[in-house]
Every structure is written in C-alpha cells, then in structure tokens.
Amino acid sequence: MQLLVKERLTEYPSLHTLPESAFRKRIQHASPGLVPVLSDTFADERRVMVTQSQPTRTEQATSAGVTERARPGMAQRLGGFLEKAWRPFALLAALFVAWWGVTAAEWVEPYLVPSPGDTFEAIASRPEYFWEHTWTTTYETLLGFVIAAVIGVFAAVxxxxxxxxxxxxxxLLLFAQVIPKIAIAPLFVVWLGFGIGPKIVVAVLMAFFPVVISMVTGLKSVDPEMLQLSATMGAKPGQTFWKIRFPASLxxxxxxxKVAATMAVTGAVVGEFVGADAGLGFVILQANGNLDTPVLFAGLLIMSLLGVLLFVLVxxxxxxxxxxHASRRTDGVTTTL
Known part of the structure; x- marks a missing residue:
C-alpha cells in the first residue's frame, strides 16, 4: 500500500517537501472533501513520506507565507468588493440620470414614462401597500426557489x-423549459385554485432548469485524475461522491x-398575473389597467430590487x-497541486 501511495504522490513532486499541515491545506484547496479520505485511509503511509523528506525551515516559512497571503483580511475583502461593485453602481446611477433627463426634458409624455420623483413619491405615499404586496411576492419566491433547488439537486444526482x-x-426537462410559463399559468389556476399554489408552481418551473443543468455540469466536471487518485486509495463510491464530486460541483x-433566484422572482410575478389579489404582479397588472404609470414603475422597480437582493444573498x-475556491480570492494567489 505504501508503494501505491508513493507512486501516486510522484505525480505531484511539490507535495513531498511539505509538512503534513501544509499538505492537507494543498489538498483542501483542490478538493476539500479529500482530506478525511487521506487521513482515515492512508495516515501511516503519509507519515512515512513526510519522514523521508522533511522540509527545511526556509521552505516551511515560504509555504506559510504563501498560505497567509492566500487569506485576505477584512480590509482586503472590502477593497475587492468595492472594486467589483463600483461599476454596477455607476451604471445604475447613469441610468437614473438618463431617466431623469428624458422626463425632465419632456421627450415623452408623463403618462407613458413617469419621472423618478413621481415613482418614488408613489412608493412613499403608500408604504404599507407596497410592503404588503412585496412580502407576498417574496414569500412565494423563496418557497419556489427552495423547492426548485432541492428537487433540482436531487434530479441532477x-x-x-x-x-x-x-x-x-x-x-422532458428541455421541453418543460421552452413552454412559455405565462401560457400555462391559467391551467395551474384551474387545477390548484386562486391561492398561493399556482404562483409557487410557476416559480419552481422557472427556477428548476438552471439548478439541474448547473449541478449536472458540476458533477461531471470533476478532475479525472482526482477520481483516479481516490480509487487508488480505496475510496468507496459514497466517499467519492460526498468528499470529491459534491464539493467540486458546488x-x-x-x-x-444565482440564476434560479432571479428566475423565481419572475415566475412568482408571472403566476400573480393570473388570478391573484396580492403581490407585485397584481400591483403591476392593476396599475397597467388604470394607466397609473408611477405605481406601475414602482412595482417594476421593487421587483427588480428583489431579484438583485436574492442574487446578492446567494x-x-x-x-x-x-x-x-479560487474565485473567492481577491489577491490573485491560488494554491494548486
């Protein structure tokens, strides 16, 4: 068994000179679930390899320095967030300025495109009204999103x-995805009534497909060498799935x-377009019938902010x-095998 481990470790010569703690961190960056497999199955063999090739103090200091730099502090993470966030905020501000400029210059009639001031005034004048309907849509969205995530992950596995x-x-999944949900929403009202059921079903259908496709892609994109290494180490199929495949697919x-969260908002609102007496979809539909464009734009704005908020939450x-994961680091330092 020791010879097998030596043979596999020769593929990664840089691991021979690392102490056990650094070795475990290197493995964790590649696949965090592999560490328990190594510890449970080949602890003795790894100690033999470390004993045969102990690193010098200089090498230990260098390895520790790389690991320390790979952990950005709070200030560095805040700087990375601001660096990524200022462009979207700048674009959003530019869009609001353009919106205000178009309405202030009266290039369009106010009953077609209200000004930002009229839109925010519509929200400020009826805060309880908008809060009640926003909470209804949020509740439907969260339920639909969670159900779609659970069923989607299970189906992908x-x-x-x-x-x-x-x-x-x-x-069948592809066929269900291409069907316009607004076309089948009335059927759900007939089958499930005018309650919350049809809205949740439409939200699930909208959010289900991105979860399945992304999870299937993730489970299939595991490094074949990692799977071969785990098989050589005698890992069972369940261990391989939970400690290698599943973490690598996350x-x-x-x-x-993140895509499903925004799609769930759209699905809930689409479901509210048909047979609803509450929710942002109901607000938008009612305002459209009354030509109350400030309320209509307010509903659209809140709906968009809800989708962005759920995206940021995920x-x-x-x-x-x-x-x-490498995408979570802001200093460009990555640790690989």
Missing part, C-alpha cells in the same frame, strides 16, 4: 448516476442558484460555503 435516466429526463451549483452564501 440521479441523472449523473444513471445514463438511462439522464437520456430519459433531459428531453461552484457550478451556486452559479445555477452570492454571500457562496462566499461562506466556498471560501477555498
């Missing part, structure tokens, strides 16, 4: 485990979840769950 299931389900999954969760 099943599809990856069985090629037959993937070939069977994939065309960056892809969160990319899909991105924040990604930073908490995936601190080891």
């Amino acid at each position: 099943v599809m990856v485990q069985s090629a037959t299931v993937e070939r069977t389900l994939y065309p 960056p892809h999954l969160f990319s899909g979840l 991105e924040w969760l990604e930073q908490l769950v995936l601190p080891w």
Whole structure:
C-alpha cells in the first residue's frame, strides 16, 4: 500500500517537501472533501513520506507565507468588493440620470414614462401597500426557489448516476423549459385554485432548469485524475461522491442558484398575473389597467430590487460555503497541486 501511495504522490513532486499541515491545506484547496479520505485511509503511509523528506525551515516559512497571503483580511475583502461593485453602481446611477433627463426634458409624455420623483413619491405615499404586496411576492419566491433547488439537486444526482435516466429526463426537462410559463399559468389556476399554489408552481418551473443543468455540469466536471487518485486509495463510491464530486460541483451549483433566484422572482410575478389579489404582479397588472404609470414603475422597480437582493444573498452564501475556491480570492494567489 505504501508503494501505491508513493507512486501516486510522484505525480505531484511539490507535495513531498511539505509538512503534513501544509499538505492537507494543498489538498483542501483542490478538493476539500479529500482530506478525511487521506487521513482515515492512508495516515501511516503519509507519515512515512513526510519522514523521508522533511522540509527545511526556509521552505516551511515560504509555504506559510504563501498560505497567509492566500487569506485576505477584512480590509482586503472590502477593497475587492468595492472594486467589483463600483461599476454596477455607476451604471445604475447613469441610468437614473438618463431617466431623469428624458422626463425632465419632456421627450415623452408623463403618462407613458413617469419621472423618478413621481415613482418614488408613489412608493412613499403608500408604504404599507407596497410592503404588503412585496412580502407576498417574496414569500412565494423563496418557497419556489427552495423547492426548485432541492428537487433540482436531487434530479441532477440521479441523472449523473444513471445514463438511462439522464437520456430519459433531459428531453422532458428541455421541453418543460421552452413552454412559455405565462401560457400555462391559467391551467395551474384551474387545477390548484386562486391561492398561493399556482404562483409557487410557476416559480419552481422557472427556477428548476438552471439548478439541474448547473449541478449536472458540476458533477461531471470533476478532475479525472482526482477520481483516479481516490480509487487508488480505496475510496468507496459514497466517499467519492460526498468528499470529491459534491464539493467540486458546488461552484457550478451556486452559479445555477444565482440564476434560479432571479428566475423565481419572475415566475412568482408571472403566476400573480393570473388570478391573484396580492403581490407585485397584481400591483403591476392593476396599475397597467388604470394607466397609473408611477405605481406601475414602482412595482417594476421593487421587483427588480428583489431579484438583485436574492442574487446578492446567494452570492454571500457562496462566499461562506466556498471560501477555498479560487474565485473567492481577491489577491490573485491560488494554491494548486
């Protein structure tokens, strides 16, 4: 067994000179779930390799310095956030200035495009009204998003485990995705009534597809050498999935979840267009019928902000769950095998 480990470790000569703690950190950056497999199965063999080639103090200091630089401090993370955020905020400010300029110059009639002042005045004059309908849409969106995420991840795992299931389900998923949801929303009202059910179903259908596709892509994009290494080490299929495949698929999954979060907002509003007495979709539909464009634009603005807020929330969760991923570092220092 020791010879097998030596043979596999020769593919990564830089690992021979690392102490065990640095070795574990290097492995964790590549696949965080692989560390317990190494510790449980080949602890003795790894100690033999470390004993045969102990690093010098200079090498230890260099390795520690690289690891320390790979962990940005609070100021560095704040600087990275501001560096990424100022451009979108600048673009948003430019759009608001352009909106104000067009309405101030009276290039369009006020009943077609209200000014930003009229839009914000509509919100400020009826805060309870907008809060009530915003909360209704938020509740429907969150339920639909969570259900879509759970079902989507489960379906992706099943599809990856069985090629037959993937070939069977994939065309059905694609067919369901291309159907306009606004066209089938009335059917859900007939089947499920005028309650919250149809809105959640439409939100699930809108958010489900990005989760499935991203998760399937992530589970299939694991480095084959990592899978071969785990097989050589005697890892069981369950260990390989939970400690290698699943952690490696998380960056892809969160990319899909960020798209799904915004799609869930759209799905909830689309469901509210048909047979609803509350929600931002109801506000927009009612304002459109009354030609009350300030309220209509206010509903659209709140809906957009809700989608952006959910997107940022998922991105924040990604930073908490995936601190080891290269995309989360702001200093350009990455640690690879």
